[in-house]
Amino acid sequence: MIKKRLRLYLPILVLLFLGVFLLRGLWLDPKKLPSALIGKSVPAAVLPVLSFQGSEAEAMQVADVRLLQRIDELNGQPWVLNVFASWCQACLIEHPHFLELAKQKKIRLVGLAYKDDLANTRRWLNQYGNPYDLILIDQNGQYGIELGVYGVPETFLMNSKNTIIHKQVGPVPTDYFQSMALPAIEASR
Amino acid sequence: MNVNDLNQSEKAQYKEVASELRCLVCQNQSLADSHASLAVDLKEKIAEQIRAGKTSEEIKSYMQDRYGEFVIYKPAYSLENAALWLGPFVVLVIAIFMARKVVRSSKVIPSQEVPSIHADKAWAEDLYKRSSKTR
Amino acid sequence: MIAFISQFSLALATVLALFGAWAGFRAVKGVYTHAPAVPLLIAVQRNVLLVFGLVCVSFLGLIYSFVVSDFSVRNVAENSNLALPVFYKIAASWGSHEGSFLLWVLMFAAWTQAVAWARFEVSACFKVRVLATLQLVLVGFLMYLLLASNPFEYLAPTPLDGRDLNPLLQDIIMIIHPPMLYMGYVGFAVTFAFAVAGLLEGRFDMTWARWSRPWTNVAWAFLTVGIALGSWWAYRELGWGGWWFWDPVENASLMPWLAGTALIHSLAVSEKRGTLRSWTLLLALTTFALSLLGTFLVRSGVLTSVHAFATDPERGVFILALLFLVVGSSYVLYAMKTGEVGQGGDFKATGRESLLLSNNVLMSAALVTVMLGTLYPLVVEVIGARKMSVGQPYFEALFAPILLPAVLLMALGPDSRWRETSLAQYIKPGAVALGVALLVLLGAALINGHFSLLWAAGVVCAVFMAVATLAHAATATRKAGSSVPQSGLLYRMRRLSLSYWGMVLAHLGVAVFVVGVSWVKTFETETDAVLKPGETTEIGPWRVTFIGVDSVQRQNYVAALGVFELTRGDGTLIHLLEPEKRRYQSSEQTMTEAAIHTDLFSDVYISLGDAVQSSTSAGSWGVRLYYKPLINLIWWGGALMALGGLLTVFDRRYRPKKNGQSA
Numbered sequence: 007m008i009k010k011r012l013r014l015y016l017p018i019l020v021l022l023f024l025g026v027f028l029l030r031g032l033w034l035d036p037k038k039l040p041s042a043l044i045g046k047s048v049p050a051a052v053l054p055v056l057s058f059q060g061s062e063a064e065a066m067q068v069a070d071v072r073l074l075q076r077i078d079e080l081n082g083q084p085w086v087l088n089v090f091a092s093w094c095q096a097c098l099i100e101h102p103h104f105l106e107l108a109k110q111k112k113i114r115l116v117g118l119a120y121k122d123d124l125a126n127t128r129r130w131l132n133q134y135g136n137p138y139d140l141i142l143i144d145q146n147g148q149y150g151i152e153l154g155v156y157g158v159p160e161t162f163l164m165n166s167k168n169t170i171i172h173k174q175v176g177p178v179p180t181d182y183f184q185s186m187a188l189p190a191i192e193a194s195r
Numbered sequence: 196m197n198v199n200d201l202n203q204s205e206k207a208q209y210k211e212v213a214s215e216l217r218c219l220v221c222q223n224q225s226l227a228d229s230h231a232s233l234a235v236d237l238k239e240k241i242a243e244q245i246r247a248g249k250t251s252e253e254i255k256s257y258m259q260d261r262y263g264e265f266v267i268y269k270p271a272y273s274l275e276n277a278a279l280w281l282g283p284f285v286v287l288v289i290a291i292f293m294a295r296k297v298v299r300s301s302k303v304i305p306s307q308e309v310p311s312i313h314a315d316k317a318w319a320e321d322l323y324k325r326s327s328k329t330r
Numbered sequence: 331m332i333a334f335i336s337q338f339s340l341a342l343a344t345v346l347a348l349f350g351a352w353a354g355f356r357a358v359k360g361v362y363t364h365a366p367a368v369p370l371l372i373a374v375q376r377n378v379l380l381v382f383g384l385v386c387v388s389f390l391g392l393i394y395s396f397v398v399s400d401f402s403v404r405n406v407a408e409n410s411n412l413a414l415p416v417f418y419k420i421a422a423s424w425g426s427h428e429g430s431f432l433l434w435v436l437m438f439a440a441w442t443q444a445v446a447w448a449r450f451e452v453s454a455c456f457k458v459r460v461l462a463t464l465q466l467v468l469v470g471f472l473m474y475l476l477l478a479s480n481p482f483e484y485l486a487p488t489p490l491d492g493r494d495l496n497p498l499l500q501d502i503i504m505i506i507h508p509p510m511l512y513m514g515y516v517g518f519a520v521t522f523a524f525a526v527a528g529l530l531e532g533r534f535d536m537t538w539a540r541w542s543r544p545w546t547n548v549a550w551a552f553l554t555v556g557i558a559l560g561s562w563w564a565y566r567e568l569g570w571g572g573w574w575f576w577d578p579v580e581n582a583s584l585m586p587w588l589a590g591t592a593l594i595h596s597l598a599v600s601e602k603r604g605t606l607r608s609w610t611l612l613l614a615l616t617t618f619a620l621s622l623l624g625t626f627l628v629r630s631g632v633l634t635s636v637h638a639f640a641t642d643p644e645r646g647v648f649i650l651a652l653l654f655l656v657v658g659s660s661y662v663l664y665a666m667k668t669g670e671v672g673q674g675g676d677f678k679a680t681g682r683e684s685l686l687l688s689n690n691v692l693m694s695a696a697l698v699t700v701m702l703g704t705l706y707p708l709v710v711e712v713i714g715a716r717k718m719s720v721g722q723p724y725f726e727a728l729f730a731p732i733l734l735p736a737v738l739l740m741a742l743g744p745d746s747r748w749r750e751t752s753l754a755q756y757i758k759p760g761a762v763a764l765g766v767a768l769l770v771l772l773g774a775a776l777i778n779g780h781f782s783l784l785w786a787a788g789v790v791c792a793v794f795m796a797v798a799t800l801a802h803a804a805t806a807t808r809k810a811g812s813s814v815p816q817s818g819l820l821y822r823m824r825r826l827s828l829s830y831w832g833m834v835l836a837h838l839g840v841a842v843f844v845v846g847v848s849w850v851k852t853f854e855t856e857t858d859a860v861l862k863p864g865e866t867t868e869i870g871p872w873r874v875t876f877i878g879v880d881s882v883q884r885q886n887y888v889a890a891l892g893v894f895e896l897t898r899g900d901g902t903l904i905h906l907l908e909p910e911k912r913r914y915q916s917s918e919q920t921m922t923e924a925a926i927h928t929d930l931f932s933d934v935y936i937s938l939g940d941a942v943q944s945s946t947s948a949g950s951w952g953v954r955l956y957y958k959p960l961i962n963l964i965w966w967g968g969a970l971m972a973l974g975g976l977l978t979v980f981d982r983r984y985r986p987k988k989n990g991q992s993a
Contacts, residue, residue: 011665011884014664014665014668014669015665017612017615017616017664017665018658018661018662018665019659019663021619021654021657021661022658023649024705025653025654027705027708027709027712028626028630028632028650028708029647029650030712031630031632031708031711031712032630032632032643032646032647032650033634033643034708034711034712038262039219039263039265039717040715040717041263042259042260042261042262042263042264043260043261057324121232131477136222146236146241147232147233147236148236150236151237151240151261152238152261153261154261154262154263156219156233156262157219157220157233214722214723214864215723217719217721222577223575223576223577223578223721224572224575225721225723228570228572230570230939261930263717264716264717264719265717265718265719265720266719267718267719268719268721268722268723269721269724269726270706270718270719270720275710275716276706276718278702278706279702279703279706279720279724280724280927282698282699283695283698283699283702283728283732286694286695286698287611287691287692287695287732290690290691290694290695291691294684294687294688294690294691295679297687298679298684298687
């Protein structure tokens with residue numbers, strides 16, 4: 007008798023069960039991917055450095071770029087790696103925030119020019135300002151793959167030991183440093 | 196490394212791996228089906244790794260290490276996904292079991308006892324008559 | 331002005347529907363004591379007509395706003411512009427979230443009106459309850475429309491020109507696909523209302539089952555058409571030759587379809603034999619519940635999909651609340667009242683009831699598979715903050731093995747008898763069918779030189795079932811004329827009921843569909859090529875020569891038009907294929923429009939890629955070519971299924987005779 011009653015109330019129980027998840031799901035973003043690299047060392051690599059002094063007419067090919075930078079030599083202080091490109095519309099939204107951050111000299115800013123024509127990158131930085139202490143070049147997107155980059159812009163935060171402690175997908179908010187970077191650095195101490 | 200540089204068996208492995216990884220910038224496609232720029236880059240990476248002799252498992256691990264479990268289009272056969280892979284079979288077994296109970300519990304009822312359509316018609320007419328009487 | 335009138339109509343409709351539902355439910359209780367039933371029914375029917383009329387006015391108002399490009403209506407400004415062809419302006423009225431929901435509401439009101447108009451032999455009280463239930467649910471939808479999803483929202487300042495209708499939606503099939511889908515989703519509400527009315531009344535005779543069937547079959551037929559059109563549209567429009575992606579929104583339409591298929595067969599048992607009533611009731615409630623779930627999934631942004639409308643948690647909450655209320659209360663009613671419905675079975679495992687029951691078992695398993703695959707990532711993310719994905723490989727691994735046995739069982743269906751069938755009856759027709767199936771398989775394998783397990787299984791099951799069905803039809807036709815010697819074929823065919831022919835057609839449709847899927851999945855080929863004008867490449871049995879690329883300007887877009895010559899191996903047959911790469915001026919979106927040539931159900935599919943920029947190969951273009959053998963059987967199969975479903979509705983049984991006696 008009880009078993010039959012239980013069976014009759016099963017549909018409503020299933021509905022409630024499902025409903026809880028559907029309700030919760032309304033506030034999740036299905037497209038946002040959490041980084042798989044949080045807590046791991048930033049991938050080692052040697053990347054060419056974009057020299058920013060130089061006229062646009064000298065649009066150098068990557069092969070001509072002489073200066074190289076080892077990623078693991080960037081430790082010692084927390085630093086931010088911002089993946090950007092001149093063809094990326096959303097990057098314009100976050101760019102003023104980085105300019106502000108650079109003015110306040112709060113943290114080292116490294117830019118990664120992702121799959122971009124170098125002449126265009128320079129032109130873009132000339133037009134909108136250069137907040138970066140250092141600009142690295144990733145023309146074929148290979149280093150981006152190492153980082154798990156799937157869109158632009160993305161911003162990684164590394165602590166002094168070169169461990170990735172935070173990743174922001176999409177433009178950083180105005181108070182990025184206060185609300186995201188600082189707490190992450192504190193937490194990783 | 197382009198897919199066209201691979202030989203027959205490498206191409207087969209490439210097709211298999213590319214169809215089991217998700218394109219992250221598209222909304223619902225495997226890497227194999229997608230022509231988005233990230234997908235093209237990742238597919239080249241796969242081709243490179245196949246030429247370097249990696250197994251399908253190693254390549255998928257490589258991708259998962261960088262992009263997380265989400266990039267695996269075919270859910271892993273793990274304990275965590277047990278409900279997913281076994282669920283349909285469990286339901287099927289339960290359903291068959293319940294169906295058999297229905298069949299088993301059936302006794303053959305003589306035809307007269309099975310409710311006929313005429314009985315219902317009579318009921319409906321009676322109801323109508325009753326309702327028109329109370330007008 | 332028009333927008334105001336339209337909104338007012340909706341508001342009035344809401345109030346009237348609410349009143350109608352309340353009055354209907356209230357008054358029906360008093361029927362046995364003081365209120366006569368038939369006048370009450372007439373009053374409720376008039377209420378339904380009024381509401382339907384008001385909703386029509388509102389919808390026409392929306393179309394009018396689009397046609398005259400009234401950009402003070404936000405919906406119009408966001409989905410249409412002055413350069414859009416009139417045809418697409420009208421279609422844009424249901425291209426947006428809000429507009430498509432108004433279409434949904436219109437369909438709902440239309441189905442309710444159809445029920446009000448239809449003459450079928452149930453008691454007046456029952457019909458009042460059905461209509462009142464439908465009106466009550468309609469109130470919920472109208473309130474959502476008015477409060478959270480207003481298609482007539484005012485836009486100030488009013489722009490001089492609007493944005494554009496999503497180019498993907500500027501296609502004739504897009505015009506028809508949503509209405510067909512909604513006709514299906516909403517049609518199941520009728521069966522739902524029948525079930526609720528039956529539960530309220532406390533008795534589930536075969537009358538209920540009999541009169542639920544035509545509504546269910548028609549709704550199912552429309553849903554089949556809607557899904558098939560969606561698949562065909564994706565194939566033609568998305569440019570990469572895929573036709574089913576197990577996208578959450580596609581799954582959202584597949585789930586009610588699977589439940590609906592089970593419901594059709596379960597109703598057959600309930601009508602003919604009076605058994606399985608409790609299960610059929612539950613199915614009737616659940617099929618509509620799945621329609622509502624589908625609506626929720628599409629509009630809430632909870633799942634990743636190419637399809638999803640703009641997301642908004644508040645809207646999602648509203649729809650979820652609606653879903654809870656409607657489905658929840660019906661399930662509670664079910665739990666409370668089903669005790670009064672007997673189970674009663676008098677059939678053996680070999681009877682037709684068992685075959686239909688096994689259809690239900692398999693459909694349920696398939697349904698759970700699709701639901702599990704669609705919702706699992708969400709559940710996992712909420713519980714464990716782990717983000718994983720379930721895609722095509724999962725569904726394909728499980729779906730086919732569950733459904734192929736169903737195809738096999740369909741072969742036994744026509745020959746089975748109610749209550750029990752001797753197995754010997756199956757042997758002779760079964761053997762013949764199997765023989766034919768294996769011959770076909772052998773022949774095809776020899777021709778194509780290719781063999782795969784999936785293909786073999788699919789083709790054997792489908793051909794087996796088709797031959798068995800046709801054989802039975804032939805035998806039945808012959809027997810039908812046995813009492814009248816020298817009777818013509820048409821006469822004999824007409825002696826068999828339309829329900830029977832509908833079943834034959836629908837089952838054949840399934841066979842055609844399965845053959846199409848198995849064939850194209852095994853034998854399709856794809857080529858990526860970079861071609862200079864004049865160069866030739868091969869795809870399947872065809873040779874393709876790239877002629878060149880022209881630039882064209884149409885009403886609202888510019889395009890690069892590729893010209894390709896298609897020749898058969900011997901060079902005789904020539905067709906011209908012209909794929910385009912369009913750039914829509916107002917939205918600046920680029921879209922690839924593939925060119926397809928169909929030849930005896932097989933397709934050659936050419937899609938223009940990008941122009942090659944390098945200096946060495948100037949004038950070259952990247953081109954993608956596909957050969958898809960027998961792919962059109964997929965959609966022809968769907969069409970046959972829908973036609974079969976539709977046919978059953980015209981069966982003599984459902985026509986009330988003049989003197990009020992049922993057939």
